[in-house]
Amino acid sequence: MSTESSRGDTPRTPFQNPVAGFGVTFKAMFKKRLTEQYPEQPKTTAPRFHGRHQLNRHPDGLEKCIGCELCAWACPADAIYVEGADNTDEERYSPGERYGRVYQINYARCILCGLCIEACPTRALTMTNEFELADSSRENLIYTKEQLLAGLDDDMVDTPHAMYPGTDEQDYYRGLVHGAAPDTVRQVAVSKGEEPQEAATDFGPTEPASGKVVGA
Numbered sequence: 001m002s003t004e005s006s007r008g009d010t011p012r013t014p015f016q017n018p019v020a021g022f023g024v025t026f027k028a029m030f031k032k033r034l035t036e037q038y039p040e041q042p043k044t045t046a047p048r049f050h051g052r053h054q055l056n057r058h059p060d061g062l063e064k065c066i067g068c069e070l071c072a073w074a075c076p077a078d079a080i081y082v083e084g085a086d087n088t089d090e091e092r093y094s095p096g097e098r099y100g101r102v103y104q105i106n107y108a109r110c111i112l113c114g115l116c117i118e119a120c121p122t123r124a125l126t127m128t129n130e131f132e133l134a135d136s137s138r139e140n141l142i143y144t145k146e147q148l149l150a151g152l153d154d155d156m157v158d159t160p161h162a163m164y165p166g167t168d169e170q171d172y173y174r175g176l177v178h179g180a181a182p183d184t185v186r187q188v189a190v191s192k193g194e195e196p197q198e199a200a201t202d203f204g205p206t207e208p209a210s211g212k213v214v215g216a
């Protein structure tokens with residue numbers, strides 16, 4: 001009595017079948033191990049890896065997001081929620097008329113496809129190489145604007161604050177603003193419930209910025 005092999009070619013005896021199965025294991029024992037030593041040795045991602053998103057700033061710290069919601073409309077997983085609002089001279093977050101007042105990405109839904117960053121007209125939204133996004137709480141997987149907003153470089157002042165004197169939003173997109181003006185101070189975020197004295201206590205006058213050049 002003989003048994004057909006899984007390929008249906010050479011017949012095998014009842015004794016050969018279990019031995020053939022162990023043969024696969026035996027061959028694997030001599031191959032190079034591919035085990036990743038994660039998280040002790042995290043693997044370096046490819047430069048254009050699609051990881052956690054980031055909301056970028058202009059060189060003076062103003063936000064690039066204009067609250068247009070194009071990223072939310074482009075998202076196939078309905079993972080982005082945006083609410084725009086108007087800037088005012090007393091409370092300005094971005095160079096133009098509008099800014100993203102509320103911005104959320106739900107990483108329980110996001111498939112990291114990158115369609116949202118393609119849709120963004122201001123390059124406000126990009127993706128980082130950070131991939132450690134797992135969490136046991138659905139609530140924690142909803143990242144807020146504060147979590148997604150880029151940090152501040154030395155030449156930046158946190159929002160809200162005025163635009164660089166003598167510029168308009170076009171100058172920002174032409175790359176003519178290279179940092180905050182020396183006397184730039186953070187404004188009071190009244191829409192976030194801040195009191196004037198709180199802003200003065202917490203944020204105060206900013207350090208003079210050096211080498212900010214507008215024009216040319």
Ligand code: SF4
Pocket residue numbers: 074075076077078079080105109110111112113114115116117
């Ligand atoms: S990466 Fe894809 S799924 Fe995730 S928020 Fe952007 S468009 Fe939506």
Ligand code: SF4
Pocket residue numbers: 064065066067068069070071072082100119120121122123124125
């Ligand atoms: S991230 Fe870009 S596409 Fe999304 S609301 Fe802001 S400006 Fe518009």
